[in-house]
Structures are given as structure tokens and as C-alpha cells.
Amino acid sequence: MILSAKNLCKNFGDTRAVKRLNFQIVGGDITGFVGPNGAGKTTTLRMMASIEEPSSGSIELDGHSIVSHPEMAREKIGFVPDTLPTQDDMTVFEYIDFFARAYGIKPAKRRVLVNDLMEFTNLINIREKLLSALSKGMKQRVSIARALIHDPAFILMDEPAAGLDPRARIELRELLRVLSRQGKGILISSHILSELSEICTSTLIIEQGAMLKFGSIEEITESAVSNRRLIIRPIENLEEFSNFMILLPGVENLVVNGKCVEFDFAGSDEDAYGLLKEIVAAGKKIIEFRFRQQNLESVFMNITRGEVQ
Amino acid sequence: MTAIANLLERLDGWVNPIIVKELRQIVRGKFFWGVLILFLGFQCVVLSLSLADQHTHYSNAGQETLMFLFGVLFLASFAIIPIYSGFRFSRERSEGSDELLFITTITPQTIIRGKFAAAFIVVLLINSAFAPFMSMTFFLSGVDLWATFIMIGLGLMVSAVGTMFQICVGSLSREGSSMYIFRGAGLLFQVVMFFSLLGMSGEMVRYGLGRTFSSGYLFSSLLTASVFMAMLIYIFYHASAAVVAPAGTNRMLPVRIALTVLWLGSLLMCAYWGVISSSTEIFVIWGFLSSYVLSTGCLIAVSERDFLTERVAREIPKGFFRSRLAFLFYSGAAGGLAWILVMQILTFVIALVAAGLQTSGYGSSRGMMSDYMLYAGSFYCYALGYSLLAALIRRLFLSDQIDIRNTWVVALLTCAVFSLLPILAGGIVGLDSEILMIANPLYVTAVRRNDSVLVFSALLAAISLIVSIPWLSRQFRDYYKEMDS
Numbered sequence: 001m002i003l004s005a006k007n008l009c010k011n012f013g014d015t016r017a018v019k020r021l022n023f024q025i026v027g028g029d030i031t032g033f034v035g036p037n038g039a040g041k042t043t044t045l046r047m048m049a050s051i052e053e054p055s056s057g058s059i060e061l062d063g064h065s066i067v068s069h070p071e072m073a074r075e076k077i078g079f080v081p082d083t084l085p086t087q088d089d090m091t092v093f094e095y096i097d098f099f100a101r102a103y104g105i106k107p108a109k110r111r112v113l114v115n116d117l118m119e120f121t122n123l124i125n126i127r128e129k130l131l132s133a134l135s136k137g138m139k140q141r142v143s144i145a146r147a148l149i150h151d152p153a154f155i156l157m158d159e160p161a162a163g164l165d166p167r168a169r170i171e172l173r174e175l176l177r178v179l180s181r182q183g184k185g186i187l188i189s190s191h192i193l194s195e196l197s198e199i200c201t202s203t204l205i206i207e208q209g210a211m212l213k214f215g216s217i218e219e220i221t222e223s224a225v226s227n228r229r230l231i232i233r234p235i236e237n238l239e240e241f242s243n244f245m246i247l248l249p250g251v252e253n254l255v256v257n258g259k260c261v262e263f264d265f266a267g268s269d270e271d272a273y274g275l276l277k278e279i280v281a282a283g284k285k286i287i288e289f290r291f292r293q294q295n296l297e298s299v300f301m302n303i304t305r306g307e308v309q
Numbered sequence: 310m311t312a313i314a315n316l317l318e319r320l321d322g323w324v325n326p327i328i329v330k331e332l333r334q335i336v337r338g339k340f341f342w343g344v345l346i347l348f349l350g351f352q353c354v355v356l357s358l359s360l361a362d363q364h365t366h367y368s369n370a371g372q373e374t375l376m377f378l379f380g381v382l383f384l385a386s387f388a389i390i391p392i393y394s395g396f397r398f399s400r401e402r403s404e405g406s407d408e409l410l411f412i413t414t415i416t417p418q419t420i421i422r423g424k425f426a427a428a429f430i431v432v433l434l435i436n437s438a439f440a441p442f443m444s445m446t447f448f449l450s451g452v453d454l455w456a457t458f459i460m461i462g463l464g465l466m467v468s469a470v471g472t473m474f475q476i477c478v479g480s481l482s483r484e485g486s487s488m489y490i491f492r493g494a495g496l497l498f499q500v501v502m503f504f505s506l507l508g509m510s511g512e513m514v515r516y517g518l519g520r521t522f523s524s525g526y527l528f529s530s531l532l533t534a535s536v537f538m539a540m541l542i543y544i545f546y547h548a549s550a551a552v553v554a555p556a557g558t559n560r561m562l563p564v565r566i567a568l569t570v571l572w573l574g575s576l577l578m579c580a581y582w583g584v585i586s587s588s589t590e591i592f593v594i595w596g597f598l599s600s601y602v603l604s605t606g607c608l609i610a611v612s613e614r615d616f617l618t619e620r621v622a623r624e625i626p627k628g629f630f631r632s633r634l635a636f637l638f639y640s641g642a643a644g645g646l647a648w649i650l651v652m653q654i655l656t657f658v659i660a661l662v663a664a665g666l667q668t669s670g671y672g673s674s675r676g677m678m679s680d681y682m683l684y685a686g687s688f689y690c691y692a693l694g695y696s697l698l699a700a701l702i703r704r705l706f707l708s709d710q711i712d713i714r715n716t717w718v719v720a721l722l723t724c725a726v727f728s729l730l731p732i733l734a735g736g737i738v739g740l741d742s743e744i745l746m747i748a749n750p751l752y753v754t755a756v757r758r759n760d761s762v763l764v765f766s767a768l769l770a771a772i773s774l775i776v777s778i779p780w781l782s783r784q785f786r787d788y789y790k791e792m793d794s
């Protein structure tokens with residue numbers, strides 16, 4: 001099953017909140033949705049959940065528009081908003097049971113489903129607790145349980161990890177992995193990029209409503225930087241080694257960093273191998289030769305400017 | 310599984326989820342129990358004092374006790390519970406928790422029905438708890454049992470209308486200052502209505518039913534009142550559902566159908582009373598009222614979307630006649646204004662025919678028609694003129710600041726500015742003339758048969774209409790393009 005956005009746009013008056021977004025989520029994938037505050041992430045997620053209507057463009061579920069047929073989205077998409085459940089005078093069971101009823105699930109099936117879901121999301125021991133008595137992490141679990149009650153094929157999550165303690169974040173991560181293994185497609189927006197890069201199979205980066213990058217984490221990190229940074233650690237005199245290195249072709253912006261030298265290297269992997277051979281042939285003794293690892297955080301910082309509309 | 314368990318299972322699957330949720334929340338809350346215990350205590354004390362005091366004082370102690378008990382019951386069931394329900398709904402709307410319901414398979418209509426039913430069940434519970442105390446007044450002197458029953462029945466119906474009205478107000482009260490304005494206005498209206506209805510019920514208890522309703526027409530009057538209240542519930546229900554419906558849906562279709570049914574139903578009621586009273590004057594009054602309501606609708610029409618959404622477009626029916634008729638009923642500013650125009654013309658024609666049938670009295674043709682034209686006609690022109698002008702002002706200067714759904718606010722402000730500015734300008738240059746108030750739609754009530762009002766309002770409407778032609782025709786074209794595709 002594929003959920004795709006095609007030329008998706010949303011205007012609020014003269015403000016263009018989302019500009020021609022094109023991406024797709026496949027069942028089983030976890031797609032990270034990244035962008036500075038005000039980039040249009042929440043608006044996009046709300047459009048995909050059929051809460052907001054796009055100004056133009058389309059959102060399709062297996063080729064069928066959910067803009068003109070939102071009932072399709074309601075059956076196949078679960079949405080976890082950035083706000084926690086506010087019905088403080090309801091118990092966990094009542095809250096989930098209410099949404100099961102709202103989805104029209106028959107009584108016999110509903111009872112089993114609600115119980116199973118509470119077990120799955122680790123809520124069974126607090127089923128009779130009022131929502132007002134729950135921690136943020138537990139409320140987030142309740143919110144996720146609500147979004148899963150109708151067994152959707154896709155789950156859209158808006159900042160689900162915001163404000164959670166480390167344990168709750170790890171538990172959330174595990175839950176997402178389990179859901180992904182069940183074949184559910186997940187689109188998750190978050191500012192905690194290190195965690196996203198751990199669980200996501202692909203990433204969508206937007207700024208000022210426009211898409212900057214979309215693809216697998218590897219593709220994005222590789223394509224985001226034109227010059228890779230090489231790190232070499234010699235065991236001999238560092239100054240002499242850096243003087244030697246600076247004269248070699250393809251080496252730019254060389255700096256000494258601790259016991260290593262670091263520099264931009266524009267060449268290919270083959271060129272890097274040639275460089276290594278040249279260093280060794282020159283009789284230089286080195287114990288480390290590696291490219292600096294690009295991560296989602298550095299890519300994000302490189303390609304976004306933090307501007308809002 | 311036993312038959313009863315089977316039945317309960319079916320019932321559980323059939324019951325509106327909102328009712329279950331609301332009742333769970335209400336019964337768990339302190340508010341409901343507080344109101345119930347406080348008012349039951351009140352009733353207990355009042356009844357005890359009345360029973361202890363009955364031999365020494367009044368011959369109509371029962372009436373006074375019943376009036377007091379009814380006042381307490383009515384305060385709970387007409388004022389407190391409906392206002393509480395409206396406030397709860399408004400809070401849910403402002404928190405955005407209702408949005409999550411729209412991504413389930415539940416419909417806006419189901420939500421409103423559930424809210425209403427849950428609140429009405431609470432009203433019924435309170436009535437049931439109070440009934441034994443009220444029936445005790447029968448043992449005191451001066452109580453008409455039938456009047457008591459009818460009063461309680463009417464009280465329940467009025468409470469139902471009040472509940473639906475407050476839910477409608479709650480659905481409107483969503484964000485910002487408008488939330489407080491709507492909440493405040495709804496609260497004020499309910500309190501004023503409470504005291505008015507309390508006065509009326511007092512009269513019913515004191516003087517019997519015959520004097521309250523025209524003697525000889527008790528059944529017809531009660532039936533008319535019941536039908537009228539049912540129609541109010543019907544229209545408030547559809548209005549609330551339209552307000553909470555997600556963006557882009559064809560939300561005005563059920564509202565316009567409901568209003569057309571209401572218009573037709575009230576016309577039939579007029580026909581019934583016209584036959585009973587052998588007079589067509591009632592059609593004149595109906596025409597006036599209908600025209601005023603329809604004119605006010607201009608403010609709502611210009612606050613609708615001015616473009617066709619995908620969800621509305623896909624609902625355009627096939628067939629020459631149906632697709633064209635749908636334009637009047639479907640969501641859209643131009644369609645709304647066209648529907649109002651058609652309904653105004655129909656209302657006018659019916660009132661005109663009725664006036665022609667009446668040969669004597671107020672409803673006789675000439676007097677009636679000139680009054681109709683002056684009051685209802687000028688009000689429609691003012692409403693149309695200011696609404697279109699506001700839509701133009703919003704489009705040209707305020708499109709970034711004010712959403713189209715708030716155009717009605719711009720219309721009211723435009724009307725206020727146009728009404729006050731000439732008077733202020735006149736004051737500065739030392740000019741003191743009645744004509745300076747001509748831009749005020751209420752000016753017509755101060756000057757009887759003043760044609761200048763009609764001329765000015767018609768000019769205002771015509772100019773606004775001319776400058777709005779590109780905007781309106783664009784909407785017509787878009788609709789017809791979509792219809793043909």
C-alpha cells in the first residue's frame with residue numbers, strides 16, 4: 001500500500017504554508033519528517049489525515065484521492081497529533097473504548113480489540129486510571145493506542161517524542177519498530193534527529209513549506225555534501241605530516257584536530273585509495289584513515305537555514 | 310447467550326458513542342451531582358415549609374408552591390444543564406479534541422445528536438427526580454393538575470430547544486474573542502428567555518391554560534407550539550452540524566434543506582391558522598418574519614467559501630434540472646445569495662397573494678404591501694448591500710488578516726461605520742438632519758412610509774451587487790465548468 005502526496009500545497013491567505021510537496025510512504029517504512037519550527041510539518045500531516053483540505057495538489061492512497069474521498073483516509077490512516085488527549089475525566093479504557101465505538105467496531109470485537117491494544121501499548125495495568133492522572137509518556141501511549149484502534153495501514157505522528165523522558169522515548173522507538181514490522185507505514189515528525197536516524201528508513205526534510213530532500217537516510221547524507229571530510233591520524237610528527245599533506249592534490253581546508261589532520265576531499269573512493277597509496281609510498285606511518293560520518297543532524301544543519309514564513 | 314444479553318449487545322452496538330462518552334463524563338463530574346442535590350434539597354425545604362404552613366395562610370398555597378418548584382426545576386433544566394452542555398462543547402472545540410472525531414467514521418450529525426441526547430437525558434433525569442416533589446403540591450389547594458402536566462411537558466420541550474440552542478452556540482464558540490462573544494451572547498439569551506418563560510408559566514398556573522392560549526384553541530395552540538419548537542430544534546441541529554463539519558465539506562446543503570423545510574412547515578402552519586381564523590393576515594406576519602430571517606442569512610452566505618472544493622464538486626448531481634438546482638443548495642457564497650433571493654421572491658409572492666385575498670383589516674392589499682416593501686424590502690437590501698460590500702472589503706484589503714468565514718463580522722462593522730460616520734460628520738459641520746441616519750437599517754422603524762429609505766437601501770444593494778459581479782460570476786462559471794466536466 002502506498003500513501004503519496006503529489007504537488008501538495010496549502011495557503012493560509014497570502015501565506016504559502018506548504019509548497020508543492022511530492023513524496024510517498026510505503027507500508028513497513030518509517031519515514032522521518034524533519035524541518036524547523038513553522039516549516040509546514042503539522043499542516044502537511046493534518047492534510048494527510050484529512051483534517052485540513054489542500055489548496056491544490058492531491059493525496060492518494062493506492063492511486064485514489066483521499067481529498068475528494070476522505071472516508072478512505074479515515075479507514076486506513078491513524079493520526080497522532082502533537083497534542084495529548086484532553087478528556088481528563090475519562091479513564092484510559094473509556095477513552096480507547098469511545099474511539100473504538102466511533103469507528104463503528106461491533107461490541108464483541110471491540111471488547112477484545114481494546115484489551116489487546118491496551119496490552120500491546122502497555123496500558124493494561126492503568127486501564128481504570130483517569131487521563132488526568134497519567135504522565136506525558138503514558139498519555140502519548142494512549143494517543144497512539146487511539147490511533148491504532150481501527151488497525152490502520154498508515155500512522156501519521158506529529159512530534160510524538162516531544163517532552164518524553166529517555167525511557168518513554170526508547171519505549172516509543174520500540175513500539176514504532178514493532179508497528180513497522182507489522183507492515184504499517186509510519187510518517188513521524190520529530191526534532192530529535194539522532195533518534196529518527198536510528199529508526200527511520202527514509203527521511204523527508206522541508207523548510208518554509210518546500211521539500212529540500214526526500215529519500216533513504218544514506219541517500220540523503222551522501223547527496224547532501226559535495227566534499228567529504230577525510231580524517232587521517234599519523235603516528236609521527238603531526239606538523240611535518242600536515243605540511244606533507246597540504247601539498248597533495250585534492251586536499252583542501254586542512255586543519256589539525258587533536259592527533260589527526262582533517263581536510264575536505266573532493267575526489268571519489270578510487271581517488272581516496274590513490275591518496276592512501278601515495279601517503280604510504282611516501283613512507284608516512286598512519287593508523288587511521290577514514291571519512292567523517294555524516295549524520296542526519298549535520299545534513300539538516302547543512303541544508304536548512306532555520307527560516308520561517 | 311441469553312435473549313436479554315443478546316439484546317443488550319445489539320443495543321451497545323447501536324447506541325451513539327457520543328451519548329456513552331458524555332454520560333460517563335457527566336455522571337463522573339461533581340457538577341451534575343452538585344446541581345441535583347442542591348436543587349432537591351431546595352425542593353424538599355420549600356415543600357416542607359408549604360405543607361406546614363398551608364392551613365394558616367393562603368387558599369392558593371399549592372399554586373405558589375408549584376410555581377416555586379417549577380421555577381427551580383426550570384432553572385436546572387432550561388438554564389443550567391443546557392448552558393453547561395454548551396460550555397463543555399465549546400471547551401472541547403477550543404481544545405481541538407473534536408477534530409480527532411472527524412478522522413473516525415463518525416459524522417458531524419452523530420456528534421450533535423449525541424451531545425443533544427446526552428444533555429436531554431440529564432434533563433429528563435432531573436425532571437424525574439423533581440416529579441415526586443411537584444406532584445405533592447396537588448395535596449395543597451389551588452392546583453390545576455392538567456395545567457401542571459402540560460406545563461411540565463412544555464417545560465421539557467422548551468428545555469430541549471434551549472439545549473440544542475446552547476449546543477449550537479457551543480459549536481460556534483471555538484477560538485479567540487469570538488468564543489467569548491458567542492458564549493456571552495448565548496448565556497445572556499438563555500437567561501433572558503428563562504425569566505420570560507418563567508413569567509409565562511406563572512401566568513399559566515395562576516389563571517389556567519385558557520387565558521394563556523386563546524380560549525377554544527388550546528389543542529391547536531399546543532400543537533403549533535410543539536411543532537414550532539420541534540422545527541427550532543431541527544434547524545439548530547443542522548446549523549450546529551454544519552459549523553462543526555470539516556473544512557471543504559458540503560456543509561450548507563443540510564442547512565439550506567432544513568431552512569426550506571422550516572419555511573414550508575411554517576407556511577403550512579399559517580395555512581392551518583388561516584383556515585381556523587378565516588383570515589390571511591397571518592401570512593403577512595409570516596412573510597415579514599421569513600423575510601427578516603432570510604435577509605440575515607446574507608451575512609452567513611458571504612461568509613461561505615467562494616470556491617468549489619473537491620468534496621463539494623464530487624457531489625454535484627447529474628441531470629439538467631438537479632445539477633442547476635444544486636447550485637442554490639450547495640456550499641458556496643454565490644449559491645447562498647441566490648438561494649436567499651429565490652426564497653425572498655417566493656415569500657413575497659405568497660404574502661402578496663395572501664394580501665390580495667384579504668379584503669379588510671391590516672392585511673388588506675395596499676397597506677400591507679407598502680409596509681412589506683418598506684420594512685422587509687429595505688432590510689433585505691441593507692443586508693445584501695452591506696454583506697456584499699463587506700465581502701469586497703475583505704477580499705481587497707483584509708484577505709490576509711480576516712478569514713472568509715468571518716466576513717459577517719466585517720459586514721456588521723461596515724454597517725456600524727456607515728451608520729455612525731454621517732452622523733459624526735454632520736456633527737462636525739453642524740448639520741443636524743434625520744437623513745444622516747439613512748444608512749442605518751433600523752432608521753426605517755423611526756420614519757413610517759419613508760420611501761427614501763427604500764431608495765437608499767436599493768441603491769446600496771445595487772451598487773454592491775454591480776461591484777461584486779466579477780466575484781459572483783466567477784463562482785457561477787466555476788460551478789458550471791465543474792458540472793459539465
